[in-house]
Amino acid sequence: MGYPVGDKILLEVAERIKASLRGSDIVCRWGDDKFMILFPKISHGDDLEKITQRLLNNIGESLQLSEKVLYLEYSMGCAIYPQDGHDSKTLLRQAESRLTNHKKEMRAKNKRYNLTIDPKASKLLKAKTALEEALKHQELELYCQPQIKIRTGEISGVEALIRWNHPELGQIKPQKFIPVAEQTDSIISIGEWVLRQACLQNRTWQDMGLPNLIMSVNLSPLQLKDTNFINLVESILGETKLAPQWLELEITEKAILANTEIAHQVLQNLRQLGIHLSMDDFGTGYSCLNHLPKFPLWHLKNRSVLCTRNNRKTRKYCYYFSSYRFGKQFGLTGYCRRG
Template structure:
C-alpha cells in the first residue's frame, strides 16, 4: 500500500546556539523536512517523547545535559532504539568520535558545517533508517511465514529423491514454477561458478554426517546481478537413525548486506575521495607494525599537507576545493609503487588515506631501506606541483611531506603519525614543496612550535606586536618617498622573535587574518599621525599575505582602516607577492579591481621570483614592481645574469607604465648600478634599518639633508 498523504520527515535539532539552530532549520526545511528545536539535552528528551522525530541532530557542548548523555538517554527511551542520531560538533578528535559512537550516535559531522552536505547526509540517514526498519519488519514476517507456511523453504526426501521448492524459492532463483522442475542441478546453475564446488561439498557432508549447516553464498539473477543468500539446512532422522528428510530455507539478504556495506563505508572511508579515513588507516598501520615486528622489516609513514590550499578553498569555494582534493588523491595514487588503485588497502605494499581537510597519509611497507621512501616522496612532490585545471580555473598547489620510519622513529601508531606530522611541518618551514625525514631535533622543535603558537594567540591582545618602518628613498630627488610597515613581536620571555619564526606560523594557524587587520589599521593611523606632526605625506606600504589576499574580508578591512584613520587612499600601497597573484589569475584580477576602486596603490612584491606572464601583468591593475633583494644582492659582483634580470624588470616596468622599486639595497655599488639602469627608488640597509615610528620624522629630515648636501645631486645619498 502507498501513503500519499504521509507527512514529511520530522527532524529534531538540538543546539544551545540559537543561530546554529536557525541555520540548520533553514538547510533542512529547504529540502522539504519538518523541524522541531531544543536548546539543551533535557529539553530534547521532552520534545522527542512528544513529537517522535524521524531523526535527531545533536550538538555536544550544551548546558543542563550534554549531547553524549542526551544521546544515551534517547537510545534508552521508547522508540529511540533505531532513530538515527547525527552528532554535530567542533570536536573532531578520535576520543570525541569514539565517545559519540559509544553513546549510540549513528553518524558524526564536524563543524563548521557544509549545509548542502548536511542536507544530503540527513536524507541518506533517513533512507538508511527506513531500509533498516523495513528489513526488520521483513525479517519478522519471514520468521512467522517460515514457521507456519514454509515460505522460502525447500525439502528433499533421500529415499525417493523427491525435492520440493516453495514459491519464494522460485522467486529467489528467478525460475518459473510452471516451467522449471525442482532439482539440485537447476539450483547449481544459479550459483556463481566459483562457489559451486564448496556448496556441493557442504551438502554432501550434511547428507553423510547429518546435523545442520548455515551458509552464505550468492545467486545469479536472470539479469546477471548477484543476490546475497543466507541458507540454513537440517537433517531429520527416524528412530532407526535413517535420514528421512532434509529441510532448508533460503533468505535473500542482499539489502541487509548493502546496508552493512554502506555503514562500513561511512565508518571507514572518506566520503569525498573514497579513500580510507583516519580510523581505517590507523587500524591498518597497527597491523602493519605488528607484521613488521614479526618479520624484522621496516615501514614508512608519509604525512602530506597541501600548501596554501585554504586560500583556494576560501576564494573559489568548497566545490572547487573538493574537486582539487579528488584530483590530488588520484595524483598521489599514480606515484605509488605497484600500481595500487586509489584507496586500496593492501597488506603487501601501499595504503593511502585522507585524514581530513587537505591532509593525506601513505603507508609504505616491506622497505629494504628506509631511504627508499624518499623515491616515492620525490615523485609525489613533483607530480602534485603540476598545474590543475578545475572548473575553468588554472590552479597551482604544492605539497609538503614528512616521513617517519619504523622502528627508528617510533614503534606505535600514534608516535609514527606524530613524528611524520612534525617532519611535514619542517618541510613547510624550509620552503614548502618538498619532503623531510623525521629526526629527534624535529620533535624538540615541534614542542617549541606548539609553545610559540600558544603565545602567538595571546600576543595581539597583550600588545606584544608592534610595527617598525623602513624608508624608501628616491635617489634622484633625494627625498623619502614612503615607508614599509614591518611587523615585530616582543615576547615577554623570548625577547624579539624573528618574523621568519612567527609569520609563517600565523599564516598556518589563520591568526594572520586578525593580525593583518591590526597591521593595516595601525599603519594607516601612524601615517596620519606623521602628517599631523609635519613629517610630510609619506606613502605607507603594507604587506598582505596570501591568506589575507584570498580572504573575502580584505577589501572591507582596507576600507575600515582608511575610514578610521582618515588617511588619503592614494597614500596606501598594498604589497602582494608575485607567486600569490599568479595562483588563480582570474580571482586575482577581481580582487585587484576591488582594491584599486578604493583609490589605493598595489605593488608586486618579490618580483622576478615567480612565474608571471607579461599578458597577465598587462591585465592586472598594478602600480609598482618591487625587485626582489636576491637579484640586487649580486649586483656588487657584476653578475651578468642578475644584472640582466634587473635590467629586464626595469624595462618591463617602463613598458607597462609601472613604477619600479628595488629592495635589499645594502651597498653604494648596488645603488649606483640600479641608478644607471634607471631604477631610482630604493629600500635597504644602505639607507636605514627598520626603525620605530617615533624615529621616522627625524630620519626623513636627515636623509633629505644628506641628499641636499650631495655634490653630484644624484648618488651622494647612497654614498652617505
Template sequence: MADLSILLNCKMPLAAWIIDIDHSSIPFCNAAAESLLTDSLGDIKSGERAIGKVLQERLALHLSELNEGDKLPFKWAFTSKDNTQFHVIGSVVVLDGNRKGLSIEAHPVVSPIVSNATCNINLLSQFKSLSFAVFDQGGNHVNSSEYFSEHFGAIGNLRDLFAVSGAATSFISRLAKQESLFQEISLSTKKGVRWHRIEASHNTSTGNVYLLTHDIQEARDHDVALYRLNNYDTLTSLPNRNLLYQQLESALLNARKRNREFGLLYLDLDNFKVVNDNFGHRVGDELIQRVAERIKKKIPSGACLYRLGGDEFVIVLENTKDITELEGIAESILNNVNNTYPVAEMEMMITASVGIASYPQHANDIDNLLKNADAAMYRAKSTGHNMYCVYEKHMAESINTHLTLGGGLRKAIEEEQFVLHYQPKIRLPDETVVGAEALIRWEHPELGMISPDRFIPLAEESGLILPLGEWVIRRACDQLQEWREAGHPPVKLSVNLSSRQFMQVNLVDMVEQVLEETGVDPKYFELELTESMLMADAKQSIEKLHSFRALGVTLSIDDFGTGYSSLAYLKKLPIQTLKIDRSFINDLGLDNDNDAIVKATIQMAASLNLNVIAEGVENRSQVDALNHYDCQEVQGYLFSKPLSNVDFLLYMQSHGLSNVDALVM
C-alpha cells in the same frame, strides 16, 4: 513384589524389567522385555540368570547414593537382534526385605527423518525459511527445502555449491573423517558468489550428507565496511592512523630482529587552511584528493602512504639503507607536489613541508619516531615552504618553543604586544626618503623582541593572521595620520599582505573602513602582494585589485621574478609598482645573468608605465648598477635597517624630501 509386576505390565509396549543388585538377578520382566532380552540372558523366567559382574558393581556403586524413585545419572545403549537401537534408563525401587533394586526401561531410538535413499518430503516442505538439503553418499542431490532451491537454483551435486573446486574437495574430504562440520565459506548462488555459514552432518551408516546453510554476505559486507571505516580514510581511501601504527609496530619488530633500519616522512601542506577558509571545505577536500593521488604515484612501490587527517600524511619505508634514500623520496615529492592542480575549474597551487626520521638513528620507539619526524617537518615549515628537513636533536627544543609562542599569540593580539618598524624607501638618484615599508615585530614580555619569521607561520596555521593583519593595516594608517597631524612631510607607507589575508572575502571592505576611520588619504597607502598569491586565482585577483584601485590605494608586486612571472596577466593587473626580489640584487654587477634580468625588468616596467623598486640593496656597486639601469627606488641595509617610529622620523629628517609631490604616483 506383586505391585512391581503390575507396574511392569503397565509399561507396555516399553520393555521393562527389575534388577536385584544384591542377588545379581532379574526377578521380574514384562513380555516386551522377555522378547528383547531372550538372546542376552537366556531363560530369565527362572530368575536364576545372573547379570554381568561389571554391570552389577557399576549399578551397586550408584545405588548406594540414591533413594527410592531417583533415576540413575546415566543411560546406556542396547541393540536388539533386529538392529533396533534402545536407550536404557533405570530408577530405584524397594524389593523384599527393604533391599534396593532397579526398575529398568528400554526406550527405542527414534529413526532419523531421512532414510537411506530419500527424505521425508512432507517434512522438508514445512521449512519455509531454512536452507536445508540432503545429498547421498556420492554427493548427488536427494532433496532440499524450498528456500534452498530458490537460493541456489538447480543443484545436481554437492560440488556444484562451491565457488572453487578445491574448496569442494577439501570440504568433502574433511566431512568424511568426522560426523559434523561447521565452516564459513563462499558458495555459488543464483545471485552470484556469496559468503555462507554452513553446518554439515555425515551419517556414516547411510553415507547421506545433511547440509544447513545460512547466507552471511550482508554481515560480511558490514564487517568489511566497518573495518574500512575504522582503518581507512574515507576521503582519499588511504590507510589511516590505525594501520600506520600496525605497520610501524611490525616494522619495529622486524628491524630489531634482523638488525635493519626503516624510516618515515611526515608531510604537511603549507597554508592549506587558507584554501578551506576562502574556497570552502569541498574545494579543500578535492585538493587533498589530488595531492594524495600525486604523492602515491611518486613514492617507491615498497613505501606505504597514510593520511593522518586534515592535510597531514605519513610515508613509511622499511629496510632502508641510509638516510639519503628517504631524502630522495622527499625531493621527488616536493618537485611534483607544488605543480598546479585542476580543482573546481581552477588551477590551484600548494606546497608542502616534509620532516624525516629514521630508526634507530633518530628514535628507538614508534611514538618518538613520529614525534621527531613531526618536529623536523615544523622546522622545514618555519625555514621556508616546500622544503624537507632531517631530524636533529635541537629540533625537539625548537618545537616546544614553537608551541609556547603559539599559545601566547592570541593573548599577544588581545594585549597589543606588537609594534611596527619602518624600513625607508630611497629614491634614486638623489637618495631621498620617499616612503617606508611597515614591518611587524612582537615585543614579548618575557622573550623580548621576536622577529616575524618565527610567529607569522604560527599565525598562518592558527588563522590568527586575519586579526593580526587587520591590526597591521589599522596601525599603519594610524601612524600615517599621526605623522601628518605632527606636520611631517607625507610619505607613502606600504603593508605586506599574506595569501590568506588576500583571499579574505571582506578584505576590500575592511581596508576601506580603516581608511575612512583614520582619515588617511588612500594615495599614501600601499599594499604589497606576491606573484604566487595573485596567480592562485588570477580572475578573482584582478577583480579584487580593481576594487582596491577604486579606493585609490596603490598596489605593488613584491618579490617579483620568484613566482609565476606571467607577463600575460601582468599587463592585466592594475598595479603601479614592481619590487625586484633581493635574490636578483645580491650578485648585481657580479653575475651577468642577474644583471640582464634586472635590466630587462626595469625596461619592461618602464614600457608598462610601472615604478620599480629594488630590495635587499647592501653595497654601493649595487646602487651604481641600479642607477645605470634607471631604477627609481631602492630599499636595503645599505641605507637603513627597519627603524622604530622615533628613529624613522630622525632618519627622514636627515634625508628629507625635496619634492613632496613626487611621492604621489
C-alpha cells in the same frame, strides 16, 4: 595535568559537539578520548561536509581552563552508508581507517610548524595559540622602513614591518613566524592588526605636520582570498581617517599568479578605492611578463640580491633589468628592497 583536567576537557568538548548537532543526530563517547556521532538521513558527501564543518567550527581550536589556554588537537574519520559499507562493522572500520590517516596528516602538519619556527620556539605550547596570545597581549610591534629615491636621497615612502617581542624568546623576526601564521590562518588577524596600525601611524605623522608619505603594507595570499577584505580595508581607512592615496598594498608575484582571476578582481576593487598596489619579490618566482599589463599595479619591487654590482653580469640581473624596462613601458616604478 592529571585526570581531573582531562575530564573537564572531555566534558567541554562534549558540550560543544552537542551544541553543533541536529535533533536527529546521536553522539556517544567511544573510548577514552573518542566520540562517535551518527548522522541519519545523509546520502552524499556534500551534506556530511557541511555538518562536519559546522562541528569543527563549534569545537574550536582552544579552550580556557582557569587561567590556562589549552590548544586542542583532534582528528576525524567519516564513513557513509551505503557507499562505504552495508553493515556497522564495515562502516566503523572505514571511519577508523580515515581517522588514522587524518592523524598522520596532522602529525605531518605539526612537524612543518616545528621546522618553520626557530628552535627556541619549542618552548611554545602551540604556534597558533602563541600567536593569538601575542595579539591579545600586544606583543607585536610595528616597524617602518623608509623607501629612498636613489638620485635625490629623498624619502618617498615607508614600508610597514612587523616584529614579535616574545616575553621569553625575545624579538622574533617575521621570517620565523609569518609562515606559521599563514599555515594556521592566524595571518588574517595579524594582517588586520598590521594594516590598522600602519594606517594609524601614517595618519599620526600627518597630524603632526610631517610630509605626506605612502605607507606600504604587505598583503598575505590568504587575505587576498578573504571575501571580507575589501570591506575591512574601507573600514580601517574610515576608522583611522587616512586617505586611500597614502596607502599601498604589496602582494607577491607568486600569490598573484596562484589565482589570477581572484587577484585581478581584488586588485581592481582596491585600485578603485584609490589605493596604490605593487608586486613584491618580482623576478624571484616564475615570472610571466604578459601578466603585468593585466593588473592595476603601480610598482615592482625586487630583492637587493638581484640589483647588486656583483650580480650585474649574471642571468638573474639581466632578467631583472629586462623585466624592469618592460614594466617601465607600462608606467610601473621599480624598487630594490634590501634584506
